[in-house]
Amino acid sequence: MSNALSVIGKRLPRPQGPAQTTGAAQFAADIKLPGMLIGKVLRSPYPHAKILKIDKSKAENLPGVEAVITAEDGPKIPYSICNLSGDMQNPELPSEHKDCYVFNDKARFVGDPVAAVAAINEYIAEEALELIDVEYEKLPAVFDPIEAMKPGAPKIHDYAEGNVAEHIPYAFLEGDVEKGLQEADFIFEGTFRTTKQKSAQIEPNATVANFDHNGRLTVWSSSQQPHPARRQLARIFNMPEGKVRLLSPFIGGAFGSRQSFITEPVCIALARKAGKPVKLEDTREEDLSTREGRQPQILTAKLGIKKDGTITALQFKTVADAGAYFSHSGAVTSLCMMDFLELYRCPNKNGEADIVYTNTSISGGIRGYGNPPAMFALEQLMDNAAKTLGIDPIELRLKNIKRAGERGYGMLPIENTALAECIKLGAEKIGWQEKKASKKEGVIKRGIGMACAMHCSGAYPDLVEQSNAFIKLNADGSADVTVSATDLGQGIVGALGQIAAEGLGLRAEDVNVTYGDTDVTPFDDGAHASGSCYTTGNAVLAAATNAKKQLLERAAKALGVSDEELDTREGRVYVKTDPEKGIAIAEVVRNTIYDFTGEGYNISATGTSGYRGSSPFQATFVEVEVDTETGQVKVLKIVLAEDIGRAINPMTVEGQLEGGIVQGLGYTLTEDFVVDMNTGCTVTDSFDVYKLPTTLDLPEIEVILVEQPVASGPFGAKGVGELGLIAMAAATANAVYDAVGIQVKELPITPEKILHALESNQ
Amino acid sequence: MRKEVTKFTVNGKPYEIILESHMTLLEVLRNKTGHTGAKYGCGTGSCGACTVLIDGKPVLSCLTLAATVRNKNIETIEGLAEGNTLHPIQQAFVDYGATQCGFCTPGMILSTKALLENNPHPTKEDVKEALSGNLCRCTGYVKVIDAVLAAAEAMQGGK
Numbered sequence: 001m002s003n004a005l006s007v008i009g010k011r012l013p014r015p016q017g018p019a020q021t022t023g024a025a026q027f028a029a030d031i032k033l034p035g036m037l038i039g040k041v042l043r044s045p046y047p048h049a050k051i052l053k054i055d056k057s058k059a060e061n062l063p064g065v066e067a068v069i070t071a072e073d074g075p076k077i078p079y080s081i082c083n084l085s086g087d088m089q090n091p092e093l094p095s096e097h098k099d100c101y102v103f104n105d106k107a108r109f110v111g112d113p114v115a116a117v118a119a120i121n122e123y124i125a126e127e128a129l130e131l132i133d134v135e136y137e138k139l140p141a142v143f144d145p146i147e148a149m150k151p152g153a154p155k156i157h158d159y160a161e162g163n164v165a166e167h168i169p170y171a172f173l174e175g176d177v178e179k180g181l182q183e184a185d186f187i188f189e190g191t192f193r194t195t196k197q198k199s200a201q202i203e204p205n206a207t208v209a210n211f212d213h214n215g216r217l218t219v220w221s222s223s224q225q226p227h228p229a230r231r232q233l234a235r236i237f238n239m240p241e242g243k244v245r246l247l248s249p250f251i252g253g254a255f256g257s258r259q260s261f262i263t264e265p266v267c268i269a270l271a272r273k274a275g276k277p278v279k280l281e282d283t284r285e286e287d288l289s290t291r292e293g294r295q296p297q298i299l300t301a302k303l304g305i306k307k308d309g310t311i312t313a314l315q316f317k318t319v320a321d322a323g324a325y326f327s328h329s330g331a332v333t334s335l336c337m338m339d340f341l342e343l344y345r346c347p348n349k350n351g352e353a354d355i356v357y358t359n360t361s362i363s364g365g366i367r368g369y370g371n372p373p374a375m376f377a378l379e380q381l382m383d384n385a386a387k388t389l390g391i392d393p394i395e396l397r398l399k400n401i402k403r404a405g406e407r408g409y410g411m412l413p414i415e416n417t418a419l420a421e422c423i424k425l426g427a428e429k430i431g432w433q434e435k436k437a438s439k440k441e442g443v444i445k446r447g448i449g450m451a452c453a454m455h456c457s458g459a460y461p462d463l464v465e466q467s468n469a470f471i472k473l474n475a476d477g478s479a480d481v482t483v484s485a486t487d488l489g490q491g492i493v494g495a496l497g498q499i500a501a502e503g504l505g506l507r508a509e510d511v512n513v514t515y516g517d518t519d520v521t522p523f524d525d526g527a528h529a530s531g532s533c534y535t536t537g538n539a540v541l542a543a544a545t546n547a548k549k550q551l552l553e554r555a556a557k558a559l560g561v562s563d564e565e566l567d568t569r570e571g572r573v574y575v576k577t578d579p580e581k582g583i584a585i586a587e588v589v590r591n592t593i594y595d596f597t598g599e600g601y602n603i604s605a606t607g608t609s610g611y612r613g614s615s616p617f618q619a620t621f622v623e624v625e626v627d628t629e630t631g632q633v634k635v636l637k638i639v640l641a642e643d644i645g646r647a648i649n650p651m652t653v654e655g656q657l658e659g660g661i662v663q664g665l666g667y668t669l670t671e672d673f674v675v676d677m678n679t680g681c682t683v684t685d686s687f688d689v690y691k692l693p694t695t696l697d698l699p700e701i702e703v704i705l706v707e708q709p710v711a712s713g714p715f716g717a718k719g720v721g722e723l724g725l726i727a728m729a730a731a732t733a734n735a736v737y738d739a740v741g742i743q744v745k746e747l748p749i750t751p752e753k754i755l756h757a758l759e760s761n762q
Numbered sequence: 763m764r765k766e767v768t769k770f771t772v773n774g775k776p777y778e779i780i781l782e783s784h785m786t787l788l789e790v791l792r793n794k795t796g797h798t799g800a801k802y803g804c805g806t807g808s809c810g811a812c813t814v815l816i817d818g819k820p821v822l823s824c825l826t827l828a829a830t831v832r833n834k835n836i837e838t839i840e841g842l843a844e845g846n847t848l849h850p851i852q853q854a855f856v857d858y859g860a861t862q863c864g865f866c867t868p869g870m871i872l873s874t875k876a877l878l879e880n881n882p883h884p885t886k887e888d889v890k891e892a893l894s895g896n897l898c899r900c901t902g903y904v905k906v907i908d909a910v911l912a913a914a915e916a917m918q919g920g921k
Contacts, residue, residue, distance in 0.1 A: 489862030659862060
C-alpha cells in the first residue's frame, strides 16, 4: 500500500459551505433570544474632553428603555483592549498597558464610548441616546504623533510623558551600526509613512450577552481568541473564569481586528444592568471610525551596503501612532522593527521605536501586524541599492537572504526556507527578465517590482503558543474532534479535519470538528500570527496519534499480530507487509466499546501542540502601468510564491493568499484613513469614501505554493494567513519606481502623489 | 408614526406585515419575516451584503423602503436550495472555495443569479461587472469569479 497521503493536499470544500451559501449560517447579529434588548452606544463628539457630568434620567424614563449605563455603573477595573495580554504574554516582554475602562472619565478620541442604552428595539435605543445630557470640558487635542511628542502637547494619558507610552530599543542588537555604515560603499536612507488601514471585514462587529439565573454569563463573541478573551472578560467583570462561557457564532471576517475587545465589554455591562439578554451591533460608521486599524508608522531607516551587494548595516527608527489606547501597539511596533532588521543577513543592526498616543481611533494588530510597513521601507531601500549598484534586484536579494539555521522570526532558528525558490519561480512566472529588458515609452509607462517577506507560524516565544485537542472514535468508524480554533473564514476547521483524518487513517468525511464553545473545548491560544493550522494542527495531530496508538493495540489483538506491524488508511487497519490483511476501523472501535469482557472503553485521546514556531517566507511580484498624465497606477499582474511547508488544503491556502493580496492592493492604492485635523472626526467613515478593492480593480493574480515540509509542522505545514498582504505595498512601490523612477514613500500611492513627484522631478 | 399592512411574497410565500413607513426592506426581512440571510454591512448601499431580488432584479434592501415592495415578489438566499439540494450557483460557490467568512456570500449569489438569468454565457468581464457592487474582504474575488463561471456552465448542462 502506498505511503502517499490520502487526505492532506486535497482541495476539499469547507464543511461550512452549505450553511454559508443558503443563509443558514448564523452570525452574531442574527441571534435572537427571548426578551433580548438592543444596545446602542453614545460616543464622544470631541477628540479630547473631560466628562464632567452625565444626566441620564430623561433617557431612563423613556418607555421601552431598560438600562442606561455610564462610567458610574462600572466595572471599574482597567484593562488592555488587546486580548493577547495578561497571562498570554511572555513575562519577559514589556508590561501590558491597562489604560482603558469600559467607560472612561475622559474621552480620548471622537467616538470614545461615554454611555450606552439597552431598549426593546433599536429605534427606542437611538432615541434614548439623544436624551442623555453630557457635560464635557473640551481639552486641546493632538492627532499627529510627531506633534504629540513635542513639549506642551496635550497630555492624553497621565502616565505617558510626552505622550510616549513606551520607548522600545531593539532587543536583539548585533554588531556596531556605526562601524557597519563606515564599511559601506553606499548608504541609502529614507523616511516612510504608512496608514491606519482598517480591517473592514464586511460583518460589522456584534455581541450578544446574557446572564442566567445562576449568574453565569454567556457571550456570543466574534473574538479570535475565545479562551484568552474569556479570561480577560472574567477579570474585567470580577467574575470567576468558570462563570463565563464564550460561544463563537459564524464570524464575518476579522483580519486581526477581533483579537481585541470590541463590542463585548459594553454589551456585557448592559446585560448586567438590564438583567436581560442584550445584542450590541456596530454600524458601519462606528466600525470604520472607532474600531482598530493597522498601526501607522513614521519609519526612518538606513541601509549600508558594499559595491558587491553585501549588506553591512541596518538601522531602524520609528514613531508608531498608537491612537487613543495602547492595545496591540507594543507587539506590533517591536515586530515591525524585527521584521525590518531580520529578513536579510546583516552583521550590524540596531533599532528603536517610540509608541505615541494621539487623539485618534485605536491602532491594533491587523493582518501582517508590523510587517507591511517594515517591508515598505526595507524593500524600497533594497531597490535603491540595486539601481545604484547596477545589480538586478533579484540577485541582490538572493545574495542576502538567510539560510536554514540562521536566526528567523522571533529569533528562532530558521527551520527551512524555500525563499530562493520562491524568488526564482515568481520571477519566471511574471517574466522578470523580458519585462525588465523591454521598456514602454509614451504617456503610459510599465514597470515591474518585487519584494520579499518572512513571517511566522504562531507567536512563540512572545505569547503562550499552546493549543489542545480532544478526539474520540465512534463505533461507526467516525471521529469527533473538539478544539477551540476560530474559523474567521480562513478555513481552519476544514484543515483540522483533514489533519485528524490523515493522522487517524480515516476519510475526510468521517471526521466531525466541534469548536466555538469554551465550556466544551480545551484551551487554545486562538487565531493569530498565521498560527492556527500550525499550532492547533499540531495539537490535533498529537491527539490523533495517541488515539491511533490505542486503535492499533486493539486491532493487533483482533488480528493476532503486534501493533508495530499495523498502520491505518481510509478507514481500515492493515498489516504493512501484507496490506490485504486487515480490519475496518469501525469494527475495531465497535468491538472496543461494545465489549462484554470487561475490557471495553471508548478510544479517545488528547493532544497538545507544544511550544514551537517556524518561519514561512514569500516573494511578491507586481507589474504596473503608470499613466504619467493622470498619475493613475494600474496593477496589471501579481505573482506570489509562498514557502508554505505543506498545503493541507491547497484551495484554502490559495484563498488565503489571494484574499491577502487584494487586501494589500487596497492598502497600497486606495485605502486612505483620513482624520479631519480640526475636529478629529473620521472623514473615511463609509465605504463610499473608504475604498475597498472591488471586482473591477482585480488584476491577474497567480499564486505559487512551494512545498518543502518542515519537521515541526503538522504534515510539514507552516503559516499562511497573513503572507499574501505583507509585501504588496513594497512590491508595488518598486514597480512604480521601475516604471517612472519615482519612489513613493507614503501610503497609499495615489495619483496626486505620483503627479506631484513627477512635477518635482522635472 | 404611520403604520400600514403591506402584502408581498418572499420566496413564493405570501406575507402580510404591519409596516412603519421608515422601515427598510432589510429591517423587515431580518426582523419581521426571519430572513436573516440578507445582511447589514453598511446601510449606505456600498457593500451589497443586503442584496435581494425583487421581481428577479437585484436590489439593495438597505436602501429600499419596505412600503415600496407592496405586491412584489422578493427572493432571498433562503429560497434557492430545494431541501438539502443546493442550487447550482450555491454548489459552485462551495466547490470552488468561493466562500471564506460567508458574510457577503448571500448577496454575491443573488447578484450571480440575476446575472445568469439575463446572460447565461457571461465572460469573465461580465462577471466582474455584475459583482462590482458586492464587496468581499476575504477572497480577493478570484475564486468567486471562478465559481460564477463554473455555475454558468453547470446550469447549461442541467437545462
